[in-house]
Amino acid sequence: MGSISVLLVGKVLPYLEQELDKRYNLFRGIDPSQRAAVLRDHASSIRAVVASSSGGPDAALIEALPKLEIVSSFSVGVDRIDLQKCKEKGVRVTNTPDVLTDEVADLTIGLILAVLRRICECDRYVRSGNWKKGDYKLTTKFSGKTLGILGLGRIGAAVAKRAEGFDCSICYYSRNEKPDSKYKYYPSVVELASNCDVLVVACPLTPETHHIINREVINALGPKGVLINIGRGKHVDEPELVSALLEGRLGGAGLDVFEKEPHVPEELFGLENVVLLPHVGSATVETRTAMADLVLDNLEAHFLGKPLLTPLV
Amino acid sequence: MDSELPALLVLGPPMVFNLFQSHYSHKYRFLNAFSSHLPLPQFLQTQQTHPSSVRAILCSPRQPVTADVIRSLPSLGIVATTTVGADHIDTAECRRRGIQVVTLGSQFAPDVADMAVALLIDVMFKISAGDRFAKKSIHFKPWSFPSGSKLGGKRVGIIGLGRIGGEVAKRLEAFDCIIMYHSRNKNPSVSYTFYSNVVDLASNSDVLVLCCPLTEQTKYIVNKEVMLALGKDGIIVNVGRGALIDEKELVQCLMKGEIRGAGLDVFENEPNVPEELFALDNVVLSPHAAAYTLDCFMDACEHVAKSLDAFFSSKPLIISPIT
Numbered sequence: 033m034g035s036i037s038v039l040l041v042g043k044v045l046p047y048l049e050q051e052l053d054k055r056y057n058l059f060r061g062i063d064p065s066q067r068a069a070v071l072r073d074h075a076s077s078i079r080a081v082v083a084s085s086s087g088g089p090d091a092a093l094i095e096a097l098p099k100l101e102i103v104s105s106f107s108v109g110v111d112r113i114d115l116q117k118c119k120e121k122g123v124r125v126t127n128t129p130d131v132l133t134d135e136v137a138d139l140t141i142g143l144i145l146a147v148l149r150r151i152c153e154c155d156r157y158v159r160s161g162n163w164k165k166g167d168y169k170l171t172t173k174f175s176g177k178t179l180g181i182l183g184l185g186r187i188g189a190a191v192a193k194r195a196e197g198f199d200c201s202i203c204y205y206s207r208n209e210k211p212d213s214k215y216k217y218y219p220s221v222v223e224l225a226s227n228c229d230v231l232v233v234a235c236p237l238t239p240e241t242h243h244i245i246n247r248e249v250i251n252a253l254g255p256k257g258v259l260i261n262i263g264r265g266k267h268v269d270e271p272e273l274v275s276a277l278l279e280g281r282l283g284g285a286g287l288d289v290f291e292k293e294p295h296v297p298e299e300l301f302g303l304e305n306v307v308l309l310p311h312v313g314s315a316t317v318e319t320r321t322a323m324a325d326l327v328l329d330n331l332e333a334h335f336l337g338k339p340l341l342t343p344l345v
Numbered sequence: 346m347d348s349e350l351p352a353l354l355v356l357g358p359p360m361v362f363n364l365f366q367s368h369y370s371h372k373y374r375f376l377n378a379f380s381s382h383l384p385l386p387q388f389l390q391t392q393q394t395h396p397s398s399v400r401a402i403l404c405s406p407r408q409p410v411t412a413d414v415i416r417s418l419p420s421l422g423i424v425a426t427t428t429v430g431a432d433h434i435d436t437a438e439c440r441r442r443g444i445q446v447v448t449l450g451s452q453f454a455p456d457v458a459d460m461a462v463a464l465l466i467d468v469m470f471k472i473s474a475g476d477r478f479a480k481k482s483i484h485f486k487p488w489s490f491p492s493g494s495k496l497g498g499k500r501v502g503i504i505g506l507g508r509i510g511g512e513v514a515k516r517l518e519a520f521d522c523i524i525m526y527h528s529r530n531k532n533p534s535v536s537y538t539f540y541s542n543v544v545d546l547a548s549n550s551d552v553l554v555l556c557c558p559l560t561e562q563t564k565y566i567v568n569k570e571v572m573l574a575l576g577k578d579g580i581i582v583n584v585g586r587g588a589l590i591d592e593k594e595l596v597q598c599l600m601k602g603e604i605r606g607a608g609l610d611v612f613e614n615e616p617n618v619p620e621e622l623f624a625l626d627n628v629v630l631s632p633h634a635a636a637y638t639l640d641c642f643m644d645a646c647e648h649v650a651k652s653l654d655a656f657f658s659s660k661p662l663i664i665s666p667i668t
Contacts, residue, residue: 134495134496138469138496139472141462141466142466142467142470142472143472145463145466145467146463146472149638151463151464151467151473151629152472152473152477154630154631154632155467155473155630155631156477158618163615164617167633167634168632171639172638173459173640175458175459194516194519195519196519197515197520198519199455294484296479296482297483301480307476308475308480309472309475312470312471315470316470316495317494319495
């Protein structure tokens with residue numbers, strides 16, 4: 033298969049890049065000028081694209097690759113890929129669901145606790161020597177609180193299961209109510225926000241969910257409410273979020289993703305009720321390796337004419 | 346009249362004292378011994394109070410209730426502490442004198458268990474390290490920090506399966522952890538695997554969580570042998586007492602990579618923390634704050650107030666005292 037041309041358009045685990053290099057004729061096109069050069073010379077030979085949360089083929093790129101057969105994404109979110117265009121052109125698309133569900137759910141609970149119990153601030157407090165001057169202040173209990181989940185898919189359900197171990201009440205908003213769910217459904221995000229203490233964003237990013245967390249939702253969540261975003265940065269109207277936190281209209285936030293990654297709003301740096309992470313959501317070695325293997329296995333299956341393992345399109 | 350209110354001698358003071366005093370100033374005449382450098386008998390003189398009229402003490406680990414203190418108060422009948430542990434009270438002397446010692450019961454347990462899980466996830470996923478990294482610069486570079494590890498399938502060895510240990514177990518089961526434990530006695534009502542030997546528990550665990558009280562038997566229960574048995578991928582979480590772990594050895598093991606990491610809410614000589622730990626990214630440090638939530642403090646105040654109420658009105662205490 034060393035002669036099959038594959039174009040890489042998003043940042044991936046080094047292990048994956050190495051394997052792709054070994055197995056295929058790999059072209060790197062993450063950087064726009066790199067990509068332009070590759071397209072100039074090799075557009076007509078590329079049969080596969082490997083994408084990730086940092087980059088994926090839009091309609092223009094798909095059009096520019098006449099021999100494109102498959103897009104394999106090193107992520108579960110496929111908002112960077114023009115799925116409609118892929119469908120039209122008969123291009124297959126695969127992602128990496130399930131392998132990272134548990135890990136993202138673990139991290140979500142960790143973020144909630146870090147914000148409510150001020151874990152990062154406590155750590156700073158000790159390291160700075162301030163504990164010698166006096167105890168840290170009282171923080172907010174997590175157990176027994178009401179968790180609102182936006183998007184009760186695999187990740188949302190895994191978060192809910194863990195939160196139940198803390199005697200939390202669970203409520204959710206979804207495009208459609210889930211009749212088999214034991215959790216309370218709210219028909220709008222604003223109502224969900226009004227009725228929970230912690231709101232977790234766990235839905236896919238689509239045109240409908242862009243800025244689904246807006247000023248109205250943030251105000252409904254309120255001065256004691258906490259927003260946790262482990263979805264995509266664009267789920268949240270970031271300037272609105274920043275001003276709400278600075279003005280005290282929102283109680284706190286835990287963010288693993290940002291609208292313009294890797295840009296992080298500087299105004300949030302000094303806030304003790306905000307925890308920021310550099311998009312580590314699926315960062316464990318085990319999970320990233322499993323994701324990489326899924327990308328490789330999907331590509332291999334496709335080129336051997338076998339069924340895809342995790343097709344989306 | 347002020348003199349008709351029962352006297353309450355306050356040592357420490359307990360962390361909850363400001364909250365307690367603000368809610369219950371109409372019920373007690375507070376004798377704030379913690380604010381005085383005078384020995385107790387002289388302090389009481391300054392309060393126009395004879396030692397024999399002091400029947401109740403409210404205390405905390407900051408100011409031990411020693412045999413001397415107890416002997417200087419012939420009418421003492423109840424000592425209330427706002428902690429679960431009573432290692433700062435001479436409970437043997439209390440037993441001899443028929444003095445009731447009231448500690449907090451399970452009010453703290455969920456908050457402390459929450460902290461244990463918070464510290465564990467933080468160490469596993471490097472949340473505090475990540476927060477430090479993300480807040481350094483407006484553009485974060487790819488985070489080339491050694492990645493963490495998910496909780497599912499991890500074997501968690503709980504040392505002390507009491508109320509707190511039980512709450513920790515319940516939470517971690519929801520993450521699909523495998524729970525094992527060591528306790529003074531095997532608990533027939535749980536299905537978790539019991540280890541009578543801590544080294545064996547450590548050899549078979551990926552994580553050790555310390556939830557037991559500090560006693561002569563449990564001092565340094567986690568020593569070098571246990572840490573080496575836990576191994577290079579192992580993580581220790583301590584929400585019990587600092588002296589449950591041989592701290593000097595712990596620092597060495599962390600610096601040398603003999604264990605993977607640690608989440609510590611308690612230390613041998615608080616508020617002093619070994620400074621070697623400040624340079625490490627595989628530890629998360631907390632200033633003995635496991636029970637420091639507003640909810641918890643309010644519950645603690647209510648519990649103490651109810652116990653004192655029952656004592657002063659000669660009713661049986663609602664929750665059995667430990668002596």
